[in-house]
Amino acid sequence: MKKSIYKIVIIFFILNNFLYANIIESQPQIIFELEKLEASNENLEIQVDFNKAVLHFRKGEYKDALRLFEKTSKVFEAPSLLNMGIIYYKQKDEKKAQEFFNKIYSKKTNLINQPYSFISSCYYLFEITKDDKYMLDLVTIFQNSKKLSEYNELITDIKDAILKELANRYLMIEDYENALGALNAMSYSLDLKKAMILIKLNNFQKASTILKKIREEEKNSEILNKVLWISAYSSLKQNNFEDAQEILDLINDRKKDFNVNIQMPLEIFFNKDLYTYKDYYKSIMKFDEDRMYDFIYYFAPFVFSDSKEIIYDSVKGFIYGKAQSVENLENMVEYNTKFIRLVKQDPIKRVNELKNIIKTDSKAYIYYNLALSYAQINDFTNAYKNFEKAYKLSPGNKLYSVMYLITANKISADIPEKQRAILDKNIKDSGGLYSYFAKELYKLFVNSTYNVVEASQSYEKTVFYKAIDFLKKMNNNENLSNHQLLEDYERDPFIYLLKLVQKNKNEDEYRYAARVQDAVTLKYNNNFLDSSLITSKYYIDILRAFGVFSRVDFNIDGNNNPSYLVTKAYSDLYLSKPLTSIETLKRLKDEFGYENRFTMYLSTASFLESLRPEEASIQISLIKAFYKDKDTDFLTAIQLLQNMNISSAKQFLVNKYNNPYIDFRIVGFEEFMLSL
Structure with a gap:
């Protein structure tokens, strides 16, 4: 490994404009043995000729300079040959230049007697031949530079030139840590x-x-x-x-x-490399706020009644308080029968059919179930609207209250302070349906200092209780490998993935990574599409965290389920297939009526990636109009700033920007950085 790194360092030591050439031209008094000059008037005349030659050199009068350097080379051999070589190099006659540099290099005593000339010849020979042996000589010289203490200034200047060029070579391969290290090692x-x-x-x-x-x-x-x-x-x-x-x-x-x-214009763009492997790994091991929301929406129970509650567990099909399976519920009332059928369908199709069930006198739980279904397909705006309806129809159901509140927070909805205070009080008050769950969610998402004192009653056996407990332990950095949620519901695709990435107690990093890479399905399959988009997004993040995303085949022949198409559009975007993503997203809108903030940002990213900025700008305007999205304010500020409408741009710089798809950059940033 060290040999490989060393080789890279050597190769990257190519200098386009060698510092020493400038020293030679600007400082004609080359180091030489003064004792020999004092013994002869002839040598004094040679010194004058050498200085005249350097003056011709600096003026670009190369013919006269070469004639005089030829004469002075009999006494000042190495400096004269070096400057002759530089002249031919400047005239693009590399063959002739190499001949003169070799004369200096081949005489190893020049390293001691004429280090300026020897070191310079090494540089030029490497520049001409690209032969690593010359650079190896220089590395050896610098490692023993203490023996050349009287030439410290020269050595320092050349080291700085090398380090600067090395930094640039690291920048070219985007190795920014080593580039910074090279610059920090310079004398200035x-x-x-x-x-x-x-x-x-x-x-x-x-x-x-x-x-x-x-x-x-x-x-x-x-x-x-x-x-x-x-x-x-x-x-x-x-x-x-x-x-x-x-x-x-x-x-x-x-x-x-x-x-x-x-x-150097500012531009917005789709940044598929916004996050590193480490970022993805952190996101799958300890959830950020967005994934915490997805997690709760995934495990929250569907409700079948506004009175004595019967809870459908979306993961296993169990019914709270009873042991019946989904099939045993099909004798229930008309809505329940329809709903049992719908929960088996693709989540996006489920939403479309649930919308058709809604009537003007619909019960609160019907709006709640529709809201939860919207949340599971990333349509949080419609989820918020329906959670609000459920809450207003049945404020005594604390689950409706808290889901309304946390979804409002997720989309930054403007709930009047008075209304928020009523919601807070309603959730905190004792009694009411699902009071325990509501208070736990309130503590997780609204006020972490709130103390839940209400008993969990007999909820401990439900998957929702275990899911909330899982999040609480994750936030406390506790070991989750043997958590009851993972043990009891391993057959669920999302829980299977959660369990897969947990590190075993005696597992080192290498064995852990190898196990996960081997176990992750490299042929995408329907098991990760049966419940919610959180599963497919989590799966893709695992692939990216462990470096196998590009090896996965996401094609499922004959699968036209809309949830699969969303995943396909998402993965194609990150696999540099933006045109395919655009087509798929259009199909989702036309055939299934599936369009929301999430898909519109995917469309924006796809348009940017396919170099269609005008269409991307239209999408941003639509997102702003439909969803009052605060990220669009920031993107508007960037566009105004680029047009130097600074006063207007400042008005839009209010809300923090943290969009996972659309980034902004300075065009020409890298080129300017290299030029410094």
Whole structure:
């Protein structure tokens, strides 16, 4: 491994503009043995000729320079040959240049007597031949540079040149950690370059600190404009709107002479690499807020009555308080019979049929079941509307109350403070249906300091109780490998995946990764589509966390279920097939009426990925109009900022932006970073 890394370092030590060439041209007094010069007037004349040759060299009078260097090479051999080689190199005559550099390199005593010339010849020979042996010589020289202590300044300058070029080579392969390491090893600091690398490493806070210092010290107006633009970008990436607005004011003050937005424009784009393997791994092992919501919507019970509750468990088909299976329920009332049939269908089809059941005098539980079904297909806006209807029809059902409240929070719905206070009081009060579940969900999603004192009664045997307990233990960083939820319901596809990724007590990292990779199905199958989209999204995140996403075949011949098509559109987008995603999403809308904030953002991402920004902008406008989505405000600000409508842009910088699909970047960022 070390040998491999060392080889990469050597190969990346190619310099396009060698620093020493500039030293030779600007400093004609090359190191030589003064004692020999003092003994002869002829040698003094040779020294004068050498300096004349260097002057011709600097003026580009190469013919005269070569004639004099030929003469001086009899006394000042290595410096004269070096400058002759450089002249031929500048004239693109690499064969002739190589001949002169080889004369210096082949005489190993030059390393001691003429280190300037020897080191320089090594560089040029490597540049011409790309032969690693010359770079290996240089590495050896630098490792023993203490023996050349009188040439420390030269060695330092050359090391800096190498490290800077090495940093650029690391940047070209997006190895930002090593690029930063190379820059940190230099004798002087390239602060702007470091700040830009820190941005690529998502260390925006440290980058902003460096950028602020540069803004205070930079005198070059053109560079300062770029620093301000990059500073604004860094602050926006942090959702630090206070700093961003301050920087935007500075840009606005310089608006007359500011054109960086033309040279390095801001653009929105689909960032399929927004998250790393580590990010995906963290997301499957400890849920973020979005997945916690999905988890609860997946395990929350369907309800069949507004009085004495009968709960359908969506995972196993069990009925709370009884041992009957789904089939035994088909003798119940008309709605229950229809619903039992519907829960076996594709989740998206289920929603469409449940909508048809709704009547003007429908019961609360009918709206609740429709709301929960909407939530399970990522249509949270319609879920919120129907949870609200269920709550208003039956406020005594605490489950309706809390699901209404947490879904409102999820979509950032504007519930008046008075209404929120009533909801809070209703959930916290004792008594009422599902009071225990409501209070546990309230603590998980609304107020973590709330103390649940209500007894769980006989809920302990339900899957919803175990699911809530699973989340509580996950939040407390407890071991989940033997949790009752995973033991009792392993046959459920989502729970199977949850259990699969739990690390065994005596399992090292290698064995753990190998086990999961071997166990994960590399041929996508219907088992992960039977319940909810949370299963397919969780499955895909496992694949990405363990580096096998690109190896999976997501095609299921003959499967036209809408939930599968959603998964296909989602996976195709990340597999660089945006046109296929667009077609699939259109089909979902036309055939199944399936369109919501989630699919519209997938469409936006697909349009951006297929280089159709105008259609992406239309989608963003529609999302804003239909859902009052706060992410669209931020994206609007980015577009206004690009057009230098700074005052208008600032008005939209209110809500933190954390969209998993649409990112923003500075075009030409990498090229400018390399040029520094």
